[in-house]
Amino acid sequence: MDTLRLKTVLSLLLIAVGAVSVPFFVTNTDASSPQASGFLIDFGDWNVTWTKMEVPADPYEALSAACRENGFTHTVEEGLVKEINGTCSTDAQTWDLWTISRNSLTWVKEDSPQRADLSRYTIAAWAYCSNEDTPTVAVDESGRSIYGYKQAQRTISLSPALTEIMGAMRAVQTLVGTDRYSNYPDAVVAAQNEGKIKIIGDFLNPSFELIIGQRPDIVFCDGSLYTHHQMADRLRNTSVNAVLMYGGESIRDIMSNIYIAGVAIGYEMRAAEVISSLKLAMHEIVDALDTSPVSRNVKVMNALSPDKSPWITGSGTFIDDISSTVKGDNVFLSQSGWVQINSERIMAANPSVIIILTTDYPATKDAYDRIYGSLSAEWRATEAYKTGKIYLITESAGAMSQCPSPRLAQMVEIMARILHPEVFTDKEMPKFIGDDYEEYLTFTKYLGFND
Numbered sequence: 214m215d216t217l218r219l220k221t222v223l224s225l226l227l228i229a230v231g232a233v234s235v236p237f238f239v240t241n242t243d244a245s246s247p248q249a250s251g252f253l254i255d256f257g258d259w260n261v262t263w264t265k266m267e268v269p270a271d272p273y274e275a276l277s278a279a280c281r282e283n284g285f286t287h288t289v290e291e292g293l294v295k296e297i298n299g300t301c302s303t304d305a306q307t308w309d310l311w312t313i314s315r316n317s318l319t320w321v322k323e324d325s326p327q328r329a330d331l332s333r334y335t336i337a338a339w340a341y342c343s344n345e346d347t348p349t350v351a352v353d354e355s356g357r358s359i360y361g362y363k364q365a366q367r368t369i370s371l372s373p374a375l376t377e378i379m380g381a382m383r384a385v386q387t388l389v390g391t392d393r394y395s396n397y398p399d400a401v402v403a404a405q406n407e408g409k410i411k412i413i414g415d416f417l418n419p420s421f422e423l424i425i426g427q428r429p430d431i432v433f434c435d436g437s438l439y440t441h442h443q444m445a446d447r448l449r450n451t452s453v454n455a456v457l458m459y460g461g462e463s464i465r466d467i468m469s470n471i472y473i474a475g476v477a478i479g480y481e482m483r484a485a486e487v488i489s490s491l492k493l494a495m496h497e498i499v500d501a502l503d504t505s506p507v508s509r510n511v512k513v514m515n516a517l518s519p520d521k522s523p524w525i526t527g528s529g530t531f532i533d534d535i536s537s538t539v540k541g542d543n544v545f546l547s548q549s550g551w552v553q554i555n556s557e558r559i560m561a562a563n564p565s566v567i568i569i570l571t572t573d574y575p576a577t578k579d580a581y582d583r584i585y586g587s588l589s590a591e592w593r594a595t596e597a598y599k600t601g602k603i604y605l606i607t608e609s610a611g612a613m614s615q616c617p618s619p620r621l622a623q624m625v626e627i628m629a630r631i632l633h634p635e636v637f638t639d640k641e642m643p644k645f646i647g648d649d650y651e652e653y654l655t656f657t658k659y660l661g662f663n664d
Contacts (some may be wrong), residue, residue, distance in 0.1 A: 249361035252279050252331075253338035255311075255348045256300055259472055261338075262361045268337070270330045272310050272323075276339050290329050300341055311348050312337045316356050319534045320347045336360070348487045350469040354457035355437025355445060362454055365430040365478035371419050372435040374461055376401055377618035378474050379433075379507045387426045392416045394618070397612075398662060421447055429453060431477055436460055454562040457596035461617025462550075464495075471619060487619055487662070495538065495650045496630050502540055505636045513541040513632060514564035514597070517615075518571055521556045531617045532570065532624075539629040540568075556591035566632055567597040568604045570614040576607050576647025601644075602618050604631050608647030623650070623657045 252275045254262045264279040275287060276297075279288045285298035291645040294308035295301060302308050310326040312334040313319065320340075323329045331337045334580035336358050353359055369390035376395035379388055385400045390413040396402055404410040411427055414420035417440055424432060424444075432448055434441035437460030445455035456477050459466045468488050475484020502508045515532050516523040526532045527548030536543060543552065544562035574580045584605060588598065597603050606614050606627070613620050614627075627650065630637045640653050651658055 218640045226576070237635075240332070240400060251336075251360055252276075253286070253336065253340070253348070253351060253360075253413055254279055254297060255299075255338045255342075257306070257339035257341045257346070257349075257470075259349055259488050261349050264474075265361070268331050270329055270332045272326050272329050272337065272339070275331060275337065291424060292435045294339055297339065297341070302341075306341055306343045308339055310337065311340045313352055313356075318352055318354070318356055320351075350459075350472060353473060354459050355442070357457075359456065359473045359476050362431060362477050362479075365427060367430045368430045368478060369413060369424055369427060369432045371413075371433060371441060372397060372416060372458075373397065373612075374467075374616045374618045375433045375435065375458055375470070375474070377616065377620065377662070378471050379618040381471065381487045382475055382478075382480045383480060384474075384480055384483075387478065388512060389429060390424060392419060396549075397609075397618075398617075400575060411504075415643075419444060424448070425451070425453070433458055433477075435473060437462075461531055462529050463531055464538065464621060467617050467619070467621050468492075468529060470617075472544055490660060491619060491622045492496075494660055495625050497656050498626055500539060502629065502633060505633075507635045508633050510540045510542045511632045512544050512563070512565040512596075514544050514559065514562065516567065516569050517551070518573065519569055519584045519588060519592070521591065523559075524551050525552045526550075527552055532614065533622065535621060535624050536628050538625060539632055540627060541632050556589055560591040560594045563595050565600070566602045566604070567592070567595065568606060568628070568631060570606050570611055572611040572615075574605065574607045576605070576610070576645045578645070580607075581605050581645040603644070604642070605645040607645065610646045610650035612649070613650070619662055620660070622660050625653060626654050626657045 249265045250268055251265045252262050252268050257581060262283055263658050264282045266278055268275050276287060288296040297308060310323040311320045311331060312323055313336050315335050316320045335356060336351050338348050342348060351359060365387055367389045368387040370379055370388060371392050373395045376391050379399055380398035380401060380568060385404065388410050390411045392415060393412045394416050401410060410425065413423040430462060431454040434455055434457050436457040443455060444456050448455040458470045458473060461470060471487050472484050475481045513536055515526040515536065525545050527545050527550055529549050530551060533543050544564045585603065592598055614624055630642045630653065634642065639655060642653055651661065
């Protein structure tokens with residue numbers, strides 16, 4: 214069973230017993246090793262300066278102190294911040310005071326900075342944002358500041374997605390432990406085989422004893438799992454740093470996780486490079502679609518299997534975010550998360566393209582033909598079946614499709630090429646894609662971070 218299904222099953226069990234609620238997942242932020250106090254200046258686009266300091270209650274004093282420490286200029290007129298280090302407020306973007314309250318995950322813009330008391334908040338920032346933007350992520354899934362950790366030499370990742378992030382940041386050499394499902398990049402597998410990286414249990418239930426035995430500086434947990442929240446609290450209560458990453462339900466969440474990991478281990482510059490490369494690659498793909506006179510939105514269904522009543526992706530999932538980014542109209546957008554639907558709904562939704570995301574089949578013509586020939590009558594009634602537009606993404610490509618990691622840009626290109634073959638005519642996508650998926654990529658071919 215793949216990790217996405219494991220997460221889905223666990224989530225359903227927790228919901229069934231009433232264990233999951235949004236407030237519940239913001240855990241005890243005091244159960245942790247002390248962190249340094251500091252203040253943020255956020256220039257936008259993941260360009261953030263954190264200054265270690267005892268933060269004064271007055272936000273203007275905090276700004277002055279941070280600017281002095283970093284050699285920045287700043288201009289304030291009648292309570293309005295006009296400029297910081299040459300970046301000036303405009304009609305489109307302005308400098309404003311933003312705060313995150315204790316036991317909260319959300320940035321709030323302060324309408325009256327003059328009356329704000331920074332001692333009341335987990336973290337605060339003067340941030341350069343447009344009306345539609347919010348500052349860069351600054352707290353983890355437990356509401357704890359991501360700043361102030363010491364440079365990490367020994368790290369542990371408790372999920373495949375987080376392990377891939379460490380690989381993308383070229384920080385595999387810091388890893389001393391991973392869950393048993395982490396198998397990318399190749400350097401991680403090699404280190405596991407050599408005994409340099411210890412398997413510390415499975416994805417859902419990592420071993421506290423094995424983690425402690427590796428003497429980590431910091432442990433990265435998956436904030437979408439209750440068991441990982443429990444583990445983070447237990448580790449923090451024994452003075453081991455733990456960071457609860459976001460679940461990766463969107464492209465923005467995945468980029469936030471990359472940034473969080475980079476900040477926490479002292480790899481901020483590399484994290485910014487990774488995020489920049491992902492954004493650039495995806496921009497090129499989207500630009501090709503936006504400038505093409507023949508591209509149009511396509512009705513798509515993403516399923517975890519070819520079963521008669523499969524699990525499909527609804528809203529609030531990174532696969533839905535990816536497909537909508539490349540003009541894919543999710544026929545089950547009204548559903549939330551990964552949900553199982555009955556077969557009649559597939560027929561009623563009538564997708565033009567169906568993409569099966571799995572690791573249960575080999576990427577061969579025989580396997581594809583068997584799947585295609587055994588589809589239920591409801592699947593056969595769809596336009597996707599009638600026009601032969603059913604695709605199987607399996608093997609390592611399937612694993613990638615179910616892992617909210619830096620390889621999301623490669624999934625963006627795969628989806629774009631499947632949904633819009635009339636635009637991307639340089640390479641023809643086969644009906645089944647497996648370990649050889651990079652052969653069909655151009656924009657993101659070298660963004661696998663498999664160094």
